[in-house]
Structures are given as C-alpha cells and as structure tokens.
Amino acid sequence: MPEGRPAQEQHDAYDVVVLGTGAAGLTAALAAAHAGASVGLFEKGEKVGGTTALSSAVVWLPANRYAAEAGVADSRQEGLDYLESLSHGLILPELAEALVDTTAEMLDWLEADTPVHFRLVPGFPDYHPEHPGGKPTGGRSIEPVLFSYDAIPTWVDRVVGAPRRMNVSDTPTGGGTGVLAADELARREESGLEGLGRALVGSLLAGCLEQGVVPQTRARATRQVVEADRVVGVEVEGPDGVRTVRARSVVLATGGFEYDAELVRDFLRGPVRSPAGVPTNTGDGLRMAMRVGARLGNMREAWWVPVVELPGERADGGSNVFLVLRERTLPRSIVVNDQGRRFTNEAANYNALGGAFHAFDPTRFRYVNQPAHLVFDEGFVQRYGCFGNAPGTPVPDFIHRAGSLAELAGLIGVPARALDETVQRWNTMAAAGHDDDFDRGDSAYDGWCGDRTQYPGVGATLGPLDQAPYYAVELVGSTLGTKGGPRTDVDGAVLDVDGDRIEGLFAAGNAMAGPTGMVYGGAGGTLGPAMVFGYRAGRAAAR
Ligand SMILES: Cc1cc2nc3c(=O)[nH]c(=O)nc-3n(C[C@H](O)[C@H](O)[C@H](O)COP(=O)(O)OP(=O)(O)OC[C@H]3O[C@@H](n4cnc5c(N)ncnc54)[C@H](O)[C@@H]3O)c2cc1C
Secondary structure: OOOOOOOOOOOOEEEEEEEOOOHHHHHHHHHHHHOOOOEEEEOOOOOEOHHHHHOOOOEEOOOOHHHHHOOOOOOHHHHHHHHHHHOOOOOOHHHHHHHHHHHHHHHHHHHHHOOOOEEEOOOOOEOOOOOOOOOOOOOOEEEEOOEEHHHOHHHOOOEOOOOOOOOHHHOHHHOOOOOOOHHHHHHHHHOOEEOHHHHHHHHHHHHHHHOOOOOEOOOEEEEEEEEOOEEEEEEEEEOOEEEEEEEEEEEEOOOOOOOOHHHHHHHOOOOOOOOOOOOOOOOHHHHHHHHOOEOEEOOOOEEEEEEEEOOOOOOOOOOOEEEOOOOOOOOOEEEEEOOOOEOOOOOOOHHHHHHHHOOEEOOOOEEOOOOEEEEEEHHHHHHHOOOOOOOOOOOOOOOEEEOOHHHHHHHHOOOHHHHHHHHHHHHHHHHHOOOOOOOOOOOOOOOOOOOOOOOOHHHHOOOOOOOOOEEEEEEEEEEEEEOOEEOEOOOOEEEEOOOOEEEEEEEOHHHOOOOOOOOOOEOOOOHHHHHHHHHHHHHHHHO
C-alpha cells in the first residue's frame, strides 16, 4: 500500500460510506477522503473496479485543460449548447451546468493532488459533431495515462479484467494502429504499465489507498439504516454475515440495473439483451433508493450498444459479447433487418443506434429492426479481419458463411430477393460516393472508426460487398449499463418524491438519474459525468 494515512478498513462507523468501486465510487471516496472525511468503501464483487475496469476509460469533458493545452478551442457555452441541442427535454439544465462547470476544478485537483493523470485523445470527434457546440475534430475525449501496478502490487490481481498494455489512442478505435513496437511492449510489461479501464481504476485506487481508504470486497450493501428520516448507515452482507456500518452520509455508486431482468423489464424503453459490463450490477442502489422514497429519473435510458454474442462463458459470469464498432463502420459491411433491408446509418455512434433497434411498427405491432444482422464480404475479411482476428485469418465458426447472397439469406432467414436488392443498391451508392438512404459517412464522426488511412472522407466507411463468400452474424441490441436511478441535486444528494433532499443519501454514476438524459456526448460520455458527480457527491457527503 502506498504511504498515506492508516487504513480505515476495520471500522464499523465512518463519516462517509461509498458503495461500489467503479469510476463514480472511487472518485467519490477519493474526494471525500481529501476533504478530510473517514471513508468506508464497500464492493459487492470479488474484485475492485466494476464495469469501469473493463472499459476503454475514455472520459468526455467539455472545455478541459488538455484540449486547451493542445490549442483546441472550446468553451463552457459550447458544451452547454451541445448538450441542450441533444436534450429533447431530458437534460436538467442545472445538472448540465454542474457537469461543465466542474470539469476544470476536478481535473486540476486530480492532476495536482492524486495519482490520476489524463491526456487528450487527439482528434476524437464528438458523437454528434455537427450539432451546435459540437467538436468535429475532437478535444473533449481524454484518457488516463498508462498506470503502473508496481505502485500497488498487491492489487494487480484484485482489479477486474486482464492487463492491457495500450491506451485507447494506441488502438484503431482511438486513431492508432493497434500494434505496439516490440520494445515498447516489453518496456510496458516490465514496468507493470497498463492502459484503459484498469489504468483509470488503478490510479483512482492508488489515490484512495494513499488516503487510507481500503476497499472491502465481497461486501454487498443491501439496505440503508434510517433514523429520524435521515440515512445514518447501511447493512452490508459479506461472507461472515450481515453487519451494520454507520455513516453520516452514504454514496450509492453501485452501477446500473442491467443484470436484473425484472428491473430491465419494468423500466427500459425497449428490448435489450446480453449487457456488456460486470454481472454484479443488479440495481441494488436503485432498490435502496426506492425503499427510502427517492424520486426516480431517466429510467427508460441506457448506454445502448450493438454486440455480437460469442460462444462460451465469460469467467466472471457476465455476458460473453463483442462490442461491434469497427465491423459496422469499415467499408464492405452493412446491417440489415429480418426483411433484408438496411435501416440506419451503420456508422453512427453505438448509443444513438439504440433508437434504430427500438423502432416499432404499429401495423405489425413488432420491433421492426430486431433481429438485425451484420453482413460483410470476403474483401472485408481480407482487409480488416473481424472480431479481433487479424486480416485474412479464418472467420470464426459461429458466423454464417455462404457462397452467394441468396444462400446467405436462407441461412439467416431473410428474403433473398430483398437482400440482393439491398446489396446491389448499397454497392451502387458506394461507387457513387454517397449513401442516399441513411447518409453514412456524412458526419465527421462516421469515418473515425473506419478505414481512414487508405480511404479518407466517405471512403473510410463506404465500400461495396462484391466478393464471395459472404458472411452474416446477428447484431444484438445490448447496453454498457443503464443510467436511470434516483434524481439528485447538483451535488448528487438524492431527492425524494416531493423534491426534498433525503438527508445523508447521495448517488453518482450509473446509479443516479443520468445527468445527460439519453445523450452520449462523445467517447467517454458515461465516465465523464460519473467522475464529476462522484467528485461532487464525495465532497458534499464529507461536508
Ligand atoms: C467494454 C466497455 C467499454 C467501455 N468504454 C467506455 C469508455 O471508454 N468511456 C466511457 O465513458 N464509458 C465506457 N464504458 C461504459 C462505462 O464503463 C460505464 O458506464 C461506467 O464504468 C459506469 O461507472 P460506475 O462507477 O457508475 O459503475 P461501475 O463501474 O459498473 O461500478 C459499479 C460497482 O458497484 C458494485 N456494486 C453493485 N451493487 C453493489 C452493492 N450492493 N454494494 C456494493 N457494491 C455494489 C459493482 O460490483 C461495481 O463494481 C464502457 C463499457 C464497456 C462494457
């Protein structure tokens, strides 16, 4: 453990108790400890880090210092204009203002007083860059610098996920090649350096440990202790039974409810399958908040993402899925519904695509774009590989393969004539250089994850399917996590059904009513708000 204050792990009473060790919980715990509070940090899982540790750890924050240092123009007003232009009435202005106005303060604090350090992901466009205030050439997506687990060696196996030695800007998703020089890889391995989600969790965790805040794992909070209308603690269930932990304030940072089938059924706006995060996110914080009369908000929303379901089990019991980003963006692939028709701009950002997956046909009374299929050709496989495989390597067996489009249509159960017409039309539009049906390639975002090196402009995402064999696999509407929960004020204080504060109770991250409504502003659009409201809640809880 790094030098710091003595560990607080044995106590049964704290100033602040934080539940959950994702970005929201760790930031809240760190902020509360820095504000002078004694902090108890409880994690239901066997390991620390939640879905955050599995993530790419990109953090979206308008008008941040790294953009300013790189000479990217951005401002508070542009950030607010952008969010407002996407709000559809779902974003509460005071929460949007708190998000944008806290960016500088939080990042300055992290850089100066903690082991958490970021840098710009150069060029990463916002997800709706043509909207007012949007940034087509990036500036708002930042990532943690590589973090060395040598600083906290006893935690290297106690954080969720496996070591990954890259930052997102080293990968194709972040504008890199995905290949590290052998000597650089060796250097990172020897130094214990990791990137992505485990870097963010590792650096936040190191900060907590410096403050004497030691996460207690296999410690599931089940309900609050309430006295005289005030939350004064929680009951925590562990291998040795249930104990009561008292606190002046409790912060719910327990992630979403995506792994609880009943909550998903009761609240989400459309069907969703195979969530991508940690399976311990079962809405415990939501149930706790409901139990004490919290007002709920943003309940129908999630961070939507299309995935392919992989065969086999995931070690932690979560859904074994592959997030489909490049495969639907690169040239020579399209997505069709069960009528064999394209239905959307395949290269749009994953969260917005949720809307296309939830389109409903009133006549036939069915979700018209489910099931959906990703269709691509041999030219795609030769150039790009698929699902993490190198270009030209065999396509995995679970993917349908056929010598002709008609045969492929039979395999996936779509009308052969319609699929053929769809592909011929797509090929004609690709040759002409414009997708007249869904404008794929028009937005500055669309080609970002495409083949930008070889084909700048729309060519990064437009390209014909004309080389047999042809391939198809079901594309499933999934989620990175839900984002509905108790409504809060700007400091994360949970409000009751009448809009009054429930004394002693705070929420942050995916456990709170998402402050950005249904918007995913840009890469990092979930972790940016999670950290800001974790920070605000942690400080307020310590007061
Ligand atoms: C593959 C992948 C890549 C992603 N990449 C990005 C990205 O680059 N940028 C971005 O912004 N977002 C990304 N996301 C989404 C992002 O990871 C999540 O939205 C974010 O991590 C949520 O943070 P959180 O702190 O709210 O929850 P989590 O990180 O999920 O943490 C919640 C924690 O609470 C614990 N918990 C639950 N119930 C209890 C209880 N009763 N008591 C105690 N603990 C409890 C859970 O076990 C968990 O550890 C990605 C997601 C995935 C799956």
